[in-house]
Amino acid sequence: MIKYFTCIISGIWNLAKGLFVTLKNVFVKPVTLQYPTQKLEMTQRYRGLVDLYPEKCIKCGQCVKICPTACLDLSVKAGEGADKKKEFGHFKYNMELCCFCGLCEQVCPTQAIYMNKIYEIAVYEHGKLHIDLLDKDKYDEWANPDVK
Amino acid sequence: MDDTSLKEDIGTEEFWVNMGPQHPSTHGVLRLELKLSGETVVDGIVHIGYLHRSMEKIAENRTYTQFIPFTDRLDYLASMNNNLAYVLAVEKLMGIEVSDRAKYIRVIMAELGRIASHLFGITTFVQDLGAFATPLFYGMREREKIVELFDDVCGQRLTYNYMRVGGVSRDLPNGADGKIKGIIKYLRPKFDDLEALFNSNPIFTARTRGVGVLTASKAVNYGVTGPNLRASGVKWDLRKDEPYLCYDKFTFDIPVGNNGDAWDRYKVRMDEMRQSLRIAEQAVLGLPEGDPTVKAGRIFRPEPGETYMRSENPRGELGFYIVSDGSPIPFRMKIRSPSFSNIAVLPDLIRGLKIADAVCVLGSLDVVMGEIDR
Numbered sequence: 054m055i056k057y058f059t060c061i062i063s064g065i066w067n068l069a070k071g072l073f074v075t076l077k078n079v080f081v082k083p084v085t086l087q088y089p090t091q092k093l094e095m096t097q098r099y100r101g102l103v104d105l106y107p108e109k110c111i112k113c114g115q116c117v118k119i120c121p122t123a124c125l126d127l128s129v130k131a132g133e134g135a136d137k138k139k140e141f142g143h144f145k146y147n148m149e150l151c152c153f154c155g156l157c158e159q160v161c162p163t164q165a166i167y168m169n170k171i172y173e174i175a176v177y178e179h180g181k182l183h184i185d186l187l188d189k190d191k192y193d194e195w196a197n198p199d200v201k
Numbered sequence: 202m203d204d205t206s207l208k209e210d211i212g213t214e215e216f217w218v219n220m221g222p223q224h225p226s227t228h229g230v231l232r233l234e235l236k237l238s239g240e241t242v243v244d245g246i247v248h249i250g251y252l253h254r255s256m257e258k259i260a261e262n263r264t265y266t267q268f269i270p271f272t273d274r275l276d277y278l279a280s281m282n283n284n285l286a287y288v289l290a291v292e293k294l295m296g297i298e299v300s301d302r303a304k305y306i307r308v309i310m311a312e313l314g315r316i317a318s319h320l321f322g323i324t325t326f327v328q329d330l331g332a333f334a335t336p337l338f339y340g341m342r343e344r345e346k347i348v349e350l351f352d353d354v355c356g357q358r359l360t361y362n363y364m365r366v367g368g369v370s371r372d373l374p375n376g377a378d379g380k381i382k383g384i385i386k387y388l389r390p391k392f393d394d395l396e397a398l399f400n401s402n403p404i405f406t407a408r409t410r411g412v413g414v415l416t417a418s419k420a421v422n423y424g425v426t427g428p429n430l431r432a433s434g435v436k437w438d439l440r441k442d443e444p445y446l447c448y449d450k451f452t453f454d455i456p457v458g459n460n461g462d463a464w465d466r467y468k469v470r471m472d473e474m475r476q477s478l479r480i481a482e483q484a485v486l487g488l489p490e491g492d493p494t495v496k497a498g499r500i501f502r503p504e505p506g507e508t509y510m511r512s513e514n515p516r517g518e519l520g521f522y523i524v525s526d527g528s529p530i531p532f533r534m535k536i537r538s539p540s541f542s543n544i545a546v547l548p549d550l551i552r553g554l555k556i557a558d559a560v561c562v563l564g565s566l567d568v569v570m571g572e573i574d575r
Contacts, residue, residue: 064403071402074394075335084342098356098371115498121267154270154362155355159370159497168356 229570427517433461
Protein backbone atom coordinates (compact mmCIF):
# COMPACT_ATOMS: atom_id res chain seq x y z
CA MET A 54 0.00 0.00 0.00
CA ILE A 55 2.85 2.37 0.89
CA LYS A 56 4.54 1.45 -2.35
CA TYR A 57 1.36 2.30 -4.24
CA PHE A 58 1.25 5.80 -2.83
CA THR A 59 4.98 6.44 -3.21
CA CYS A 60 4.58 5.45 -6.86
CA ILE A 61 1.81 7.98 -7.31
CA ILE A 62 3.74 10.73 -5.54
CA SER A 63 6.96 10.10 -7.45
CA GLY A 64 4.95 9.96 -10.67
CA ILE A 65 3.41 13.36 -9.97
CA TRP A 66 6.81 14.78 -9.01
CA ASN A 67 8.39 13.55 -12.24
CA LEU A 68 5.48 14.79 -14.26
CA ALA A 69 6.09 18.22 -12.72
CA LYS A 70 9.79 17.96 -13.56
CA GLY A 71 9.00 17.11 -17.17
CA LEU A 72 6.44 19.89 -17.39
CA PHE A 73 9.03 22.31 -16.04
CA VAL A 74 11.32 21.41 -18.95
CA THR A 75 8.53 21.97 -21.45
CA LEU A 76 7.52 25.16 -19.66
CA LYS A 77 11.05 26.50 -20.07
CA ASN A 78 10.68 26.00 -23.80
CA VAL A 79 7.36 27.77 -24.06
CA PHE A 80 9.07 31.14 -23.87
CA VAL A 81 11.83 30.32 -26.35
CA LYS A 82 11.75 31.84 -29.82
CA PRO A 83 10.52 29.34 -32.43
CA VAL A 84 13.29 27.69 -34.43
CA THR A 85 11.18 26.91 -37.48
CA LEU A 86 10.37 29.10 -40.45
CA GLN A 87 7.00 29.49 -42.17
CA TYR A 88 8.34 27.86 -45.28
CA PRO A 89 6.62 29.04 -48.44
CA THR A 90 6.62 32.65 -47.25
CA GLN A 91 9.91 32.63 -45.32
CA LYS A 92 12.88 30.87 -46.82
CA LEU A 93 16.12 29.71 -45.32
CA GLU A 94 19.22 31.25 -46.81
CA MET A 95 21.67 28.61 -47.96
CA THR A 96 25.19 28.62 -46.58
CA GLN A 97 28.13 29.89 -48.59
CA ARG A 98 29.37 26.39 -49.34
CA TYR A 99 25.95 24.92 -50.06
CA ARG A 100 25.95 22.28 -52.77
CA GLY A 101 22.90 22.80 -54.96
CA LEU A 102 22.60 22.11 -58.68
CA VAL A 103 25.68 21.90 -60.87
CA ASP A 104 26.23 25.08 -62.83
CA LEU A 105 28.86 26.29 -65.28
CA TYR A 106 30.69 29.43 -66.36
CA PRO A 107 31.28 28.41 -70.02
CA GLU A 108 33.82 31.18 -70.58
CA LYS A 109 36.03 29.93 -67.74
CA CYS A 110 35.93 26.26 -68.77
CA ILE A 111 39.09 24.87 -70.38
CA LYS A 112 37.37 21.60 -71.39
CA CYS A 113 39.84 19.42 -69.50
CA GLY A 114 37.15 16.90 -68.57
CA GLN A 115 38.36 16.32 -65.01
CA CYS A 116 34.84 16.84 -63.64
CA VAL A 117 33.53 14.16 -65.99
CA LYS A 118 36.27 11.78 -64.92
CA ILE A 119 35.80 12.19 -61.17
CA CYS A 120 31.99 12.11 -61.12
CA PRO A 121 31.10 8.96 -59.13
CA THR A 122 27.72 8.55 -60.82
CA ALA A 123 28.73 9.62 -64.35
CA CYS A 124 26.09 12.33 -64.53
CA LEU A 125 28.18 14.75 -66.60
CA ASP A 126 28.70 14.34 -70.32
CA LEU A 127 31.13 16.61 -72.16
CA SER A 128 32.07 16.47 -75.81
CA VAL A 129 34.74 18.72 -77.28
CA LYS A 130 35.55 19.47 -80.91
CA ALA A 131 38.47 21.23 -82.50
CA GLY A 132 37.76 24.90 -83.18
CA GLU A 133 37.50 26.38 -86.62
CA GLY A 134 39.79 29.30 -85.84
CA ALA A 135 43.49 29.42 -86.74
CA ASP A 136 44.62 28.41 -83.22
CA LYS A 137 42.30 25.34 -83.23
CA LYS A 138 41.13 26.21 -79.73
CA LYS A 139 38.87 23.55 -78.27
CA GLU A 140 35.15 24.25 -78.47
CA PHE A 141 32.15 22.73 -76.76
CA GLY A 142 30.24 20.04 -78.57
CA HIS A 143 27.81 19.65 -75.74
CA PHE A 144 27.91 19.66 -71.94
CA LYS A 145 25.01 17.73 -70.49
CA TYR A 146 24.12 17.27 -66.85
CA ASN A 147 21.84 14.42 -65.82
CA MET A 148 20.34 15.51 -62.53
CA GLU A 149 18.64 12.16 -62.03
CA LEU A 150 22.00 10.56 -61.37
CA CYS A 151 23.67 13.43 -59.52
CA CYS A 152 24.43 12.69 -55.85
CA PHE A 153 25.45 16.29 -55.05
CA CYS A 154 28.83 15.21 -53.73
CA GLY A 155 30.60 18.32 -55.01
CA LEU A 156 33.66 16.49 -56.34
CA CYS A 157 33.33 18.17 -59.78
CA GLU A 158 33.38 21.58 -58.14
CA GLN A 159 36.48 20.72 -56.11
CA VAL A 160 38.45 19.15 -58.92
CA CYS A 161 37.90 21.99 -61.41
CA PRO A 162 41.21 23.84 -61.95
CA THR A 163 39.53 27.09 -63.08
CA GLN A 164 36.42 27.07 -60.85
CA ALA A 165 34.31 26.99 -64.00
CA ILE A 166 31.96 24.30 -62.74
CA TYR A 167 30.33 25.11 -59.44
CA MET A 168 27.25 24.28 -57.42
CA ASN A 169 24.62 26.96 -57.05
CA LYS A 170 22.21 27.65 -54.21
CA ILE A 171 19.02 26.26 -55.74
CA TYR A 172 17.40 23.70 -53.45
CA GLU A 173 13.78 23.51 -54.62
CA ILE A 174 14.46 21.00 -57.32
CA ALA A 175 11.25 19.01 -57.66
CA VAL A 176 9.84 18.92 -61.18
CA TYR A 177 6.78 17.41 -62.84
CA GLU A 178 8.48 16.24 -66.00
CA HIS A 179 11.15 13.64 -66.25
CA GLY A 180 12.85 15.38 -69.17
CA LYS A 181 13.53 18.51 -67.14
CA LEU A 182 16.16 16.61 -65.15
CA HIS A 183 18.34 16.34 -68.25
CA ILE A 184 19.99 19.71 -68.31
CA ASP A 185 22.14 21.39 -70.91
CA LEU A 186 24.82 23.24 -68.96
CA LEU A 187 25.58 25.55 -71.91
CA ASP A 188 22.01 26.88 -71.90
CA LYS A 189 21.96 30.26 -70.17
CA ASP A 190 18.35 30.12 -68.99
CA LYS A 191 18.46 26.54 -67.74
CA TYR A 192 17.70 27.31 -64.09
CA ASP A 193 15.39 30.30 -64.55
CA GLU A 194 12.31 28.29 -63.68
CA TRP A 195 13.90 26.80 -60.57
CA ALA A 196 15.52 30.00 -59.33
CA ASN A 197 12.21 31.88 -59.58
CA PRO A 198 9.47 29.35 -58.85
CA ASP A 199 6.77 31.95 -59.45
CA VAL A 200 7.76 32.29 -63.12
CA LYS A 201 5.70 29.90 -65.22
CA MET B 202 -23.98 -30.89 -33.72
CA ASP B 203 -23.97 -30.89 -29.97
CA ASP B 204 -22.34 -28.24 -27.80
CA THR B 205 -19.52 -30.35 -26.38
CA SER B 206 -17.92 -31.20 -29.73
CA LEU B 207 -17.85 -27.50 -30.66
CA LYS B 208 -16.02 -26.62 -27.45
CA GLU B 209 -13.39 -29.26 -28.07
CA ASP B 210 -12.61 -27.76 -31.47
CA ILE B 211 -11.93 -24.30 -30.09
CA GLY B 212 -8.33 -23.88 -29.01
CA THR B 213 -5.52 -21.42 -29.13
CA GLU B 214 -2.65 -21.68 -31.52
CA GLU B 215 0.50 -19.80 -32.30
CA PHE B 216 0.54 -17.71 -35.43
CA TRP B 217 2.99 -15.77 -37.56
CA VAL B 218 2.69 -12.02 -37.98
CA ASN B 219 4.72 -9.66 -40.14
CA MET B 220 6.04 -6.56 -38.42
CA GLY B 221 7.29 -4.28 -41.14
CA PRO B 222 8.69 -3.50 -43.63
CA GLN B 223 6.37 -0.49 -43.50
CA HIS B 224 5.90 -0.49 -39.75
CA PRO B 225 6.66 2.93 -38.24
CA SER B 226 8.81 1.61 -35.42
CA THR B 227 11.06 -0.70 -37.43
CA HIS B 228 13.53 2.12 -38.09
CA GLY B 229 13.61 1.76 -41.83
CA VAL B 230 12.64 -1.14 -44.01
CA LEU B 231 13.18 -4.02 -41.61
CA ARG B 232 10.79 -6.95 -41.75
CA LEU B 233 10.35 -8.93 -38.59
CA GLU B 234 8.44 -12.18 -38.80
CA LEU B 235 7.09 -12.83 -35.34
CA LYS B 236 5.62 -16.06 -34.06
CA LEU B 237 3.07 -15.03 -31.50
CA SER B 238 1.17 -16.77 -28.80
CA GLY B 239 -1.39 -14.12 -28.02
CA GLU B 240 0.71 -11.06 -27.20
CA THR B 241 3.85 -12.99 -26.39
CA VAL B 242 6.63 -13.35 -28.92
CA VAL B 243 7.58 -17.03 -29.20
CA ASP B 244 10.06 -16.63 -31.98
CA GLY B 245 11.27 -13.98 -34.38
CA ILE B 246 13.01 -14.00 -37.74
CA VAL B 247 14.75 -10.90 -39.05
CA HIS B 248 14.46 -10.34 -42.80
CA ILE B 249 16.85 -7.82 -44.27
CA GLY B 250 17.76 -6.75 -47.77
CA TYR B 251 15.05 -4.25 -48.66
CA LEU B 252 17.60 -1.44 -48.88
CA HIS B 253 20.35 -3.35 -50.65
CA ARG B 254 22.30 -1.19 -53.09
CA SER B 255 25.33 -3.46 -53.55
CA MET B 256 27.76 -0.93 -52.13
CA GLU B 257 30.63 -3.41 -52.03
CA LYS B 258 30.27 -4.15 -55.74
CA ILE B 259 29.98 -0.44 -56.55
CA ALA B 260 33.29 0.05 -54.75
CA GLU B 261 34.96 -2.32 -57.21
CA ASN B 262 34.08 0.07 -60.03
CA ARG B 263 35.03 3.38 -58.46
CA THR B 264 38.34 5.01 -57.64
CA TYR B 265 39.20 5.45 -53.98
CA THR B 266 38.06 9.10 -53.96
CA GLN B 267 34.88 8.38 -55.90
CA PHE B 268 33.67 5.91 -53.28
CA ILE B 269 33.67 8.46 -50.44
CA PRO B 270 30.17 9.85 -51.32
CA PHE B 271 28.82 6.29 -51.23
CA THR B 272 29.99 5.79 -47.66
CA ASP B 273 27.68 8.67 -46.70
CA ARG B 274 24.79 6.39 -47.61
CA LEU B 275 25.76 3.54 -45.29
CA ASP B 276 24.74 4.82 -41.88
CA TYR B 277 23.01 7.96 -43.06
CA LEU B 278 22.66 9.35 -39.53
CA ALA B 279 26.42 9.43 -39.01
CA SER B 280 27.83 10.12 -42.47
CA MET B 281 30.83 11.95 -41.08
CA ASN B 282 31.95 8.87 -39.13
CA ASN B 283 31.52 6.62 -42.18
CA ASN B 284 33.66 8.97 -44.27
CA LEU B 285 36.27 8.85 -41.54
CA ALA B 286 36.36 5.06 -41.26
CA TYR B 287 36.73 4.68 -45.03
CA VAL B 288 39.50 7.25 -45.50
CA LEU B 289 41.35 5.80 -42.52
CA ALA B 290 41.30 2.41 -44.25
CA VAL B 291 42.63 3.82 -47.53
CA GLU B 292 45.28 5.83 -45.68
CA LYS B 293 46.39 2.67 -43.88
CA LEU B 294 46.58 0.86 -47.22
CA MET B 295 48.58 3.68 -48.80
CA GLY B 296 50.67 4.47 -45.73
CA ILE B 297 49.70 8.16 -45.84
CA GLU B 298 50.36 10.47 -42.88
CA VAL B 299 47.76 13.13 -42.16
CA SER B 300 48.48 16.65 -40.95
CA ASP B 301 47.73 17.49 -37.32
CA ARG B 302 45.06 20.02 -38.14
CA ALA B 303 43.24 17.52 -40.32
CA LYS B 304 43.35 15.00 -37.48
CA TYR B 305 41.87 17.47 -35.02
CA ILE B 306 39.17 18.60 -37.43
CA ARG B 307 38.29 14.96 -38.08
CA VAL B 308 38.00 14.27 -34.35
CA ILE B 309 35.71 17.28 -33.86
CA MET B 310 33.51 16.27 -36.78
CA ALA B 311 33.36 12.63 -35.72
CA GLU B 312 32.40 13.47 -32.14
CA LEU B 313 29.76 16.01 -33.16
CA GLY B 314 28.45 13.44 -35.62
CA ARG B 315 28.24 10.94 -32.77
CA ILE B 316 26.22 13.37 -30.67
CA ALA B 317 23.86 14.09 -33.58
CA SER B 318 23.37 10.39 -34.16
CA HIS B 319 22.79 9.54 -30.49
CA LEU B 320 20.34 12.43 -30.10
CA PHE B 321 18.32 11.02 -32.94
CA GLY B 322 18.69 7.45 -31.68
CA ILE B 323 17.58 8.20 -28.14
CA THR B 324 14.67 10.43 -29.03
CA THR B 325 13.24 8.08 -31.67
CA PHE B 326 13.60 5.26 -29.15
CA VAL B 327 11.60 7.24 -26.63
CA GLN B 328 9.04 8.03 -29.27
CA ASP B 329 8.66 4.32 -29.95
CA LEU B 330 7.78 3.92 -26.31
CA GLY B 331 4.94 6.37 -26.67
CA ALA B 332 6.42 9.76 -25.79
CA PHE B 333 4.94 11.27 -28.88
CA ALA B 334 6.77 14.14 -30.55
CA THR B 335 7.98 16.29 -27.62
CA PRO B 336 11.36 14.62 -26.87
CA LEU B 337 11.90 13.93 -30.56
CA PHE B 338 11.42 17.58 -31.42
CA TYR B 339 13.76 18.67 -28.63
CA GLY B 340 16.37 16.19 -29.86
CA MET B 341 15.94 17.35 -33.44
CA ARG B 342 16.30 20.97 -32.36
CA GLU B 343 19.61 20.28 -30.61
CA ARG B 344 20.79 18.13 -33.52
CA GLU B 345 19.96 20.96 -35.89
CA LYS B 346 22.78 23.06 -34.39
CA ILE B 347 25.30 20.38 -35.31
CA VAL B 348 23.79 19.82 -38.75
CA GLU B 349 23.93 23.55 -39.45
CA LEU B 350 27.61 23.55 -38.55
CA PHE B 351 28.23 20.65 -40.94
CA ASP B 352 26.27 22.56 -43.60
CA ASP B 353 28.58 25.55 -43.05
CA VAL B 354 31.69 23.39 -43.23
CA CYS B 355 30.94 21.14 -46.19
CA GLY B 356 27.75 22.38 -47.81
CA GLN B 357 25.31 19.55 -47.08
CA ARG B 358 23.13 18.58 -44.18
CA LEU B 359 23.10 14.80 -44.44
CA THR B 360 25.54 13.45 -47.02
CA TYR B 361 28.67 15.35 -46.14
CA ASN B 362 31.41 13.84 -48.32
CA TYR B 363 33.83 15.86 -46.20
CA MET B 364 36.81 13.60 -45.49
CA ARG B 365 39.45 12.99 -48.12
CA VAL B 366 42.22 10.46 -48.30
CA GLY B 367 45.06 12.42 -46.69
CA GLY B 368 43.01 15.18 -45.10
CA VAL B 369 39.66 16.89 -45.44
CA SER B 370 38.01 18.54 -48.45
CA ARG B 371 37.94 22.06 -47.03
CA ASP B 372 39.33 23.87 -44.03
CA LEU B 373 36.92 25.10 -41.37
CA PRO B 374 35.28 28.38 -42.46
CA ASN B 375 36.12 31.60 -40.61
CA GLY B 376 34.63 31.67 -37.15
CA ALA B 377 33.82 27.96 -37.13
CA ASP B 378 35.82 27.25 -33.98
CA GLY B 379 33.83 29.92 -32.12
CA LYS B 380 30.66 28.35 -33.44
CA ILE B 381 31.76 24.88 -32.27
CA LYS B 382 32.51 26.26 -28.81
CA GLY B 383 29.06 27.87 -28.84
CA ILE B 384 27.45 24.54 -29.75
CA ILE B 385 29.28 22.76 -26.93
CA LYS B 386 28.15 25.40 -24.47
CA TYR B 387 24.60 25.21 -25.78
CA LEU B 388 24.35 21.43 -25.71
CA ARG B 389 25.55 20.75 -22.14
CA PRO B 390 22.43 22.00 -20.32
CA LYS B 391 20.20 20.53 -23.03
CA PHE B 392 21.38 17.03 -22.15
CA ASP B 393 20.34 17.70 -18.55
CA ASP B 394 16.92 18.75 -19.82
CA LEU B 395 16.55 15.57 -21.85
CA GLU B 396 17.59 13.49 -18.85
CA ALA B 397 15.08 15.33 -16.66
CA LEU B 398 12.42 14.25 -19.12
CA PHE B 399 13.41 10.58 -19.26
CA ASN B 400 15.50 9.45 -16.30
CA SER B 401 12.90 9.30 -13.58
CA ASN B 402 9.84 9.13 -15.78
CA PRO B 403 7.90 6.19 -14.29
CA ILE B 404 6.57 5.01 -17.67
CA PHE B 405 9.97 5.15 -19.34
CA THR B 406 11.74 3.34 -16.49
CA ALA B 407 9.02 0.68 -16.26
CA ARG B 408 9.17 0.07 -20.00
CA THR B 409 12.98 -0.17 -20.19
CA ARG B 410 14.43 -1.51 -16.93
CA GLY B 411 15.07 -5.22 -17.17
CA VAL B 412 13.70 -5.41 -20.73
CA GLY B 413 15.78 -7.14 -23.40
CA VAL B 414 18.72 -8.08 -21.20
CA LEU B 415 21.82 -8.78 -23.28
CA THR B 416 24.48 -10.58 -21.28
CA ALA B 417 28.12 -9.74 -21.83
CA SER B 418 29.02 -13.20 -23.11
CA LYS B 419 26.14 -13.24 -25.59
CA ALA B 420 27.04 -9.76 -26.79
CA VAL B 421 30.63 -10.79 -27.43
CA ASN B 422 29.58 -14.03 -29.12
CA TYR B 423 27.25 -12.22 -31.50
CA GLY B 424 29.85 -9.58 -32.31
CA VAL B 425 27.75 -6.77 -30.89
CA THR B 426 29.76 -3.56 -30.66
CA GLY B 427 29.41 0.05 -29.69
CA PRO B 428 27.07 1.38 -27.00
CA ASN B 429 25.10 -1.90 -27.05
CA LEU B 430 28.21 -3.86 -26.04
CA ARG B 431 29.29 -1.33 -23.44
CA ALA B 432 25.79 -1.36 -21.93
CA SER B 433 26.36 -5.06 -21.22
CA GLY B 434 29.37 -4.15 -19.11
CA VAL B 435 32.19 -4.83 -21.57
CA LYS B 436 34.57 -1.87 -21.59
CA TRP B 437 35.58 -1.93 -25.25
CA ASP B 438 35.97 1.27 -27.19
CA LEU B 439 38.31 1.54 -30.14
CA ARG B 440 39.03 5.16 -29.34
CA LYS B 441 40.67 3.97 -26.12
CA ASP B 442 41.75 0.43 -26.92
CA GLU B 443 43.10 0.92 -30.44
CA PRO B 444 43.51 4.69 -30.67
CA TYR B 445 43.39 6.10 -34.18
CA LEU B 446 43.81 9.75 -35.23
CA CYS B 447 44.81 11.59 -32.04
CA TYR B 448 42.32 10.11 -29.57
CA ASP B 449 45.18 9.13 -27.25
CA LYS B 450 45.82 12.83 -26.58
CA PHE B 451 42.38 13.47 -25.09
CA THR B 452 41.04 12.56 -21.69
CA PHE B 453 37.62 10.99 -21.67
CA ASP B 454 35.80 8.14 -19.97
CA ILE B 455 34.07 5.14 -21.43
CA PRO B 456 30.55 4.87 -19.97
CA VAL B 457 29.64 1.28 -19.15
CA GLY B 458 26.33 -0.25 -18.13
CA ASN B 459 25.68 -3.03 -15.63
CA ASN B 460 22.72 -5.11 -16.74
CA GLY B 461 22.65 -4.80 -20.50
CA ASP B 462 18.95 -3.95 -20.61
CA ALA B 463 17.25 -1.31 -22.72
CA TRP B 464 17.68 1.21 -19.93
CA ASP B 465 21.46 0.71 -19.85
CA ARG B 466 21.67 1.07 -23.60
CA TYR B 467 19.85 4.40 -23.34
CA LYS B 468 21.99 5.54 -20.41
CA VAL B 469 25.29 4.64 -22.07
CA ARG B 470 24.32 6.68 -25.13
CA MET B 471 23.32 9.62 -22.95
CA ASP B 472 26.64 9.54 -21.06
CA GLU B 473 28.59 9.03 -24.26
CA MET B 474 27.25 12.28 -25.66
CA ARG B 475 28.70 14.13 -22.67
CA GLN B 476 32.07 12.43 -23.20
CA SER B 477 31.94 13.34 -26.90
CA LEU B 478 31.41 16.96 -25.91
CA ARG B 479 34.50 16.69 -23.70
CA ILE B 480 36.59 15.36 -26.58
CA ALA B 481 35.28 17.96 -29.02
CA GLU B 482 36.00 20.72 -26.51
CA GLN B 483 39.60 19.58 -25.98
CA ALA B 484 40.09 19.23 -29.73
CA VAL B 485 38.75 22.67 -30.57
CA LEU B 486 40.87 24.28 -27.84
CA GLY B 487 44.02 22.57 -29.11
CA LEU B 488 43.29 23.03 -32.83
CA PRO B 489 46.69 23.44 -34.52
CA GLU B 490 47.41 25.70 -37.48
CA GLY B 491 48.20 24.36 -40.93
CA ASP B 492 46.52 23.27 -44.12
CA PRO B 493 44.29 20.21 -43.76
CA THR B 494 43.08 20.12 -47.35
CA VAL B 495 44.17 17.80 -50.13
CA LYS B 496 43.61 17.87 -53.88
CA ALA B 497 40.43 16.04 -54.81
CA GLY B 498 41.65 14.88 -58.20
CA ARG B 499 44.56 12.76 -57.05
CA ILE B 500 44.44 9.15 -58.26
CA PHE B 501 45.63 6.65 -55.66
CA ARG B 502 47.42 3.51 -56.75
CA PRO B 503 48.15 1.48 -53.63
CA GLU B 504 50.65 -1.36 -53.71
CA PRO B 505 49.04 -4.79 -54.18
CA GLY B 506 47.97 -5.97 -50.76
CA GLU B 507 45.13 -5.89 -48.31
CA THR B 508 44.20 -4.01 -45.19
CA TYR B 509 41.52 -3.89 -42.54
CA MET B 510 40.80 -0.74 -40.60
CA ARG B 511 38.05 -0.22 -38.08
CA SER B 512 36.86 2.80 -36.19
CA GLU B 513 34.34 3.51 -33.49
CA ASN B 514 31.11 4.69 -35.07
CA PRO B 515 28.08 5.83 -33.06
CA ARG B 516 26.56 2.37 -33.58
CA GLY B 517 29.72 0.39 -33.08
CA GLU B 518 32.68 -0.84 -34.97
CA LEU B 519 32.69 0.08 -38.67
CA GLY B 520 35.40 -1.77 -40.56
CA PHE B 521 36.59 -1.61 -44.15
CA TYR B 522 38.53 -4.51 -45.61
CA ILE B 523 40.16 -3.43 -48.85
CA VAL B 524 42.11 -5.62 -51.27
CA SER B 525 44.24 -3.77 -53.79
CA ASP B 526 45.76 -5.17 -56.98
CA GLY B 527 47.83 -2.05 -57.69
CA SER B 528 45.19 -0.41 -59.88
CA PRO B 529 43.36 2.84 -59.05
CA ILE B 530 40.21 0.92 -58.09
CA PRO B 531 39.94 -1.58 -55.24
CA PHE B 532 39.94 -5.24 -56.22
CA ARG B 533 37.54 -6.11 -53.42
CA MET B 534 35.97 -4.25 -50.55
CA LYS B 535 34.15 -5.70 -47.59
CA ILE B 536 32.26 -3.47 -45.20
CA ARG B 537 31.79 -4.69 -41.65
CA SER B 538 28.86 -2.67 -40.42
CA PRO B 539 27.98 -2.52 -36.72
CA SER B 540 24.19 -2.59 -37.11
CA PHE B 541 24.37 -5.88 -39.00
CA SER B 542 25.83 -7.66 -35.98
CA ASN B 543 23.68 -5.69 -33.58
CA ILE B 544 20.43 -6.75 -35.22
CA ALA B 545 21.51 -10.40 -35.29
CA VAL B 546 20.98 -10.53 -31.54
CA LEU B 547 17.38 -9.27 -31.79
CA PRO B 548 15.55 -12.65 -32.08
CA ASP B 549 17.33 -13.85 -28.95
CA LEU B 550 16.37 -10.73 -27.01
CA ILE B 551 12.69 -10.58 -27.94
CA ARG B 552 11.89 -14.25 -27.28
CA GLY B 553 9.36 -14.42 -24.46
CA LEU B 554 8.61 -10.68 -24.44
CA LYS B 555 5.40 -8.93 -25.40
CA ILE B 556 5.13 -7.24 -28.81
CA ALA B 557 5.33 -3.77 -27.28
CA ASP B 558 8.59 -4.76 -25.58
CA ALA B 559 9.96 -6.09 -28.86
CA VAL B 560 9.52 -2.57 -30.24
CA CYS B 561 11.35 -1.25 -27.17
CA VAL B 562 14.28 -3.66 -27.66
CA LEU B 563 14.54 -2.81 -31.35
CA GLY B 564 14.54 0.90 -30.58
CA SER B 565 17.15 0.49 -27.86
CA LEU B 566 19.50 -1.38 -30.23
CA ASP B 567 19.35 1.72 -32.49
CA VAL B 568 20.03 0.06 -35.82
CA VAL B 569 20.11 1.80 -39.18
CA MET B 570 19.01 -0.27 -42.15
CA GLY B 571 21.23 1.66 -44.55
CA GLU B 572 24.33 -0.04 -43.25
CA ILE B 573 22.75 -3.44 -42.60
CA ASP B 574 21.76 -3.90 -46.23
CA ARG B 575 24.58 -1.84 -47.72
